[in-house]
Amino acid sequence: MxxxxxxxxxxxxxxxxxxxxxxxxxxxxxxxxxxxxxxxxxxxxxxxxxxxxxxxxxxxxxxxxxxxxxxxxxxxxxxxxxxxxxxxxxxxxxxxxxxxxxxxxxxxxxxxxxxxxxxxxxxxxxxxxxxxxxxxxxxxxxxxxxxxxxxxxxxxxxxxxxxxxxxxxxxxxxxxxxxxxxxxxxxxxxxxxxxxxxxxxRLVKDAHELDTMRRAAKISALAHIRAMQTCRPGMREYEIEAELLYTFRKYGAQAPAYGSIVAAGANACVLHYPAGNAVAREGDLILIDAACELNGYAADITRTFPASGRFTSAQREIYDIVLAAQQAAVNATRAGVNFEAPHDAAVRVLAQGLLDTGILDRQRFASVDDVIAERAYARFYMHRTGHWLGMDVHDVGDYRERGAQHAGETPPWRTLRAGMTLTIEPGLYIRAAEDVPERYWDIGIRIEDDAIVTETGCELITRGVPVNADEIESLMQDAQRGA
Incomplete structure (x- = not known):
C-alpha cells in the first residue's frame, strides 16, 4: 500500500x-x-x-x-x-x-x-x-x-x-x-x-453523513500512518500526539474528535490514558486511540504498534489474538443481527486466546464456554466491542429496543440496520501479576476500526492505516530506513 x-x-x-x-x-x-x-x-x-x-x-x-x-x-x-x-x-x-x-x-x-x-x-x-x-x-x-x-x-x-x-x-x-x-x-x-x-x-446516517465520515476516517488514518512512520524509541508520548494533531489540521479537520490516547508500554493497559510525558522505550508497544472531527462528524481509530518497528514474539501472539477477534466481530456485523452479535463473536476468540496462551488456567476452565460463563475474560477485556459513531464519538441511540413491554425482563439488543455506524474495537490488557506468565506482562493491545452497516456485511472506512502486524512492521521499517 x-x-x-x-x-x-x-x-x-x-x-x-x-x-x-x-x-x-x-x-x-x-x-x-x-x-x-x-x-x-x-x-x-x-x-x-x-x-x-x-x-x-x-x-x-x-x-x-x-x-x-x-x-x-x-x-x-x-x-x-x-x-x-x-x-x-x-x-x-x-x-x-x-x-x-x-x-x-x-x-x-x-x-x-x-x-x-x-x-x-x-x-x-x-x-x-x-x-x-x-x-x-x-x-x-x-x-x-x-x-x-x-x-x-x-x-x-x-x-x-x-x-x-x-x-x-x-x-x-x-x-x-x-x-x-x-x-x-x-x-x-x-x-x-x-x-x-x-x-x-441520527442513528441511521444519510448519504451526506456517510460521505463526511469517510473523509474524517481518511484524515484520521493518515494521522496514524504518520505516527507510525515518525515513532522512535526515546520519543515522548506527547511528541507522538503532536504528529497526530498536525495531520488532522493539515488535511482540513477542525479538531480532534476526543482527547487523544497515546500510551507507551504499561500505560497501554490504562483504557483512557491521556498522552503524557512517558518515554517510548525499545521493546515497548505504543497504543494510539485518536481521530479527528470533520464538519461535525467523528472518526475513531485505535492502532497498537512496536516503538522499535518490530513486535516481540509475545506481543505478536497477543496482537494476532486481538486481530482475529476483531475479524470475527467484523464478520458478525451486518443488517439484521443484533448489536451484541459482534461483541459475542469477539469474546469467543479472546477467551480461546487467553486459554491457549496460559493467561487463563486450563485446569480451572475446561472450555471457552466456561470462561464466558464466569466472565473470566473480563479481567483482561473489560469493555464492549463497539459503540455508535457519528456526530458524537459515542453517538446517540439506544443499544436496546425501545417501546415494547418485556414483562420486567431486560429489553433485547437493538437490531442493526443499513446506514448505522459503529466501532469494532476488541482488546486485551494484561497487567503484571503472579498468576500471569511473565512474558505477557504489561502488554496492552486494542485494534479499532469504524464500520458502516450494510445489508450483507459492513464497510470498514478506517483501513487506510495498516492493521496486519506484518504490514505495520514493513511500514515502520521503511520509514526508519528512509530517515
Whole structure:
C-alpha cells in the first residue's frame, strides 16, 4: 500500500471546502439537507398531536479567567440547522398555519464591533437566507418571542432535564403564558422529551453523513500512518500526539474528535490514558486511540504498534489474538443481527486466546464456554466491542429496543440496520501479576476500526492505516530506513 503523505491526500479537507460552493458561507451539505431534516421532525410532531420543539445550541464555556474553551456547537442543534455560531435556538412549530413560520432561528444580531474581535456573524436576516429558515430573530428577543410562539400550543418538545439552565428558561416562558390566561391564552399542557425522536433520526446516517465520515476516517488514518512512520524509541508520548494533531489540521479537520490516547508500554493497559510525558522505550508497544472531527462528524481509530518497528514474539501472539477477534466481530456485523452479535463473536476468540496462551488456567476452565460463563475474560477485556459513531464519538441511540413491554425482563439488543455506524474495537490488557506468565506482562493491545452497516456485511472506512502486524512492521521499517 502507498503510505506516503502527499498533497493529493488533502482531498478530504478540500472536499469539505467545496461542498458549499452553491451557498458561500452556508451550511455544509447545503440548506436543503437541514430543511428536510426539520420537516421530518415537524411531520413526526404533527403525527403526535402537534406542539412546539425547542432545540438550543451549546453554551460557551469559560476555561479560566476571561478565556473560553474552543467553541463546539450542540450536535442535535447542528443536525437540524447546520449553524455553528453560539447563542442560538431553533423553534419548530408543528401547529403553524400556512402563512405562519414553522422553522424559526434565534441567533446573535449583527454587531460590527464584536465582529472585529470574533469574526463574521450571520445575523438573523443572513442566517434565514443562508440556512433556509422561515423566520429568524435576534437571540435577545427570546423572552419576548417564545411565550408568543408557544401560546395556545398543545405541548412542548425539548431535551427534558438535560440542562437545569434551559429547564428554568422554559419554566419562565410557560409562566409568562400562564400570566395571560385571563385574556384567553393557554399554556402548553404537556412536555415531551424530544431526544428519542432525534436519536432515531441520527442513528441511521444519510448519504451526506456517510460521505463526511469517510473523509474524517481518511484524515484520521493518515494521522496514524504518520505516527507510525515518525515513532522512535526515546520519543515522548506527547511528541507522538503532536504528529497526530498536525495531520488532522493539515488535511482540513477542525479538531480532534476526543482527547487523544497515546500510551507507551504499561500505560497501554490504562483504557483512557491521556498522552503524557512517558518515554517510548525499545521493546515497548505504543497504543494510539485518536481521530479527528470533520464538519461535525467523528472518526475513531485505535492502532497498537512496536516503538522499535518490530513486535516481540509475545506481543505478536497477543496482537494476532486481538486481530482475529476483531475479524470475527467484523464478520458478525451486518443488517439484521443484533448489536451484541459482534461483541459475542469477539469474546469467543479472546477467551480461546487467553486459554491457549496460559493467561487463563486450563485446569480451572475446561472450555471457552466456561470462561464466558464466569466472565473470566473480563479481567483482561473489560469493555464492549463497539459503540455508535457519528456526530458524537459515542453517538446517540439506544443499544436496546425501545417501546415494547418485556414483562420486567431486560429489553433485547437493538437490531442493526443499513446506514448505522459503529466501532469494532476488541482488546486485551494484561497487567503484571503472579498468576500471569511473565512474558505477557504489561502488554496492552486494542485494534479499532469504524464500520458502516450494510445489508450483507459492513464497510470498514478506517483501513487506510495498516492493521496486519506484518504490514505495520514493513511500514515502520521503511520509514526508519528512509530517515
Amino acid at each position: 502507498d503510505t506516503t503523505l502527499t498533497e493529493s491526500a488533502a482531498a478530504p479537507g478540500a472536499a469539505a471546502d467545496t461542498a458549499n460552493a452553491d451557498t458561500p458561507g452556508g451550511p455544509d451539505g447545503g440548506a436543503a439537507l437541514y430543511r428536510a431534516r426539520r420537516e421530518r421532525v415537524l411531520a413526526a410532531l404533527r403525527a403526535q398531536g402537534g406542539g412546539v420543539a425547542l432545540v438550543p445550541t451549546a453554551p460557551e464555556v469559560m476555561r479560566n479567567r476571561d478565556a473560553d474553551y474552543p467553541y463546539r456547537h450542540d450536535s442535535y442543534f447542528y443536525y437540524l440547522t447546520g449553524f455553528t455560531e453560539p447563542e442560538a435556538l431553533l423553534v419548530l412549530d408543528a401547529n403553524a398555519d400556512e402563512n405562519q413560520p414553522a422553522s424559526i432561528l434565534f441567533c446573535r444580531a449583527k454587531n460590527v464591533e464584536r465582529e472585529t474581535w470574533e469574526g463574521l456573524r450571520f445575523g438573523p436576516d443572513g442566517a434565514r437566507e443562508a440556512f433556509g429558515f422561515d423566520a429568524a430573530f435576534p437571540i435577545d428577543d427570546l423572552d419576548a418571542q417564545i411565550p408568543r410562539l408557544i401560546a395556545n400550543r398543545p405541548a412542548l418538545h425539548y431535551a427534558l432535564a438535560a440542562s437545569e439552565r434551559f429547564d428554568a428558561q422554559v419554566r419562565g416562558w410557560i409562566d409568562a403564558v400562564r400570566a395571560q390566561t385571563r385574556s384567553g391564552v393557554t399554556a402548553p399542557a404537556a412536555a415531551y422529551d424530544l431526544l428519542p425522536l432525534l436519536d432515531d433520526m
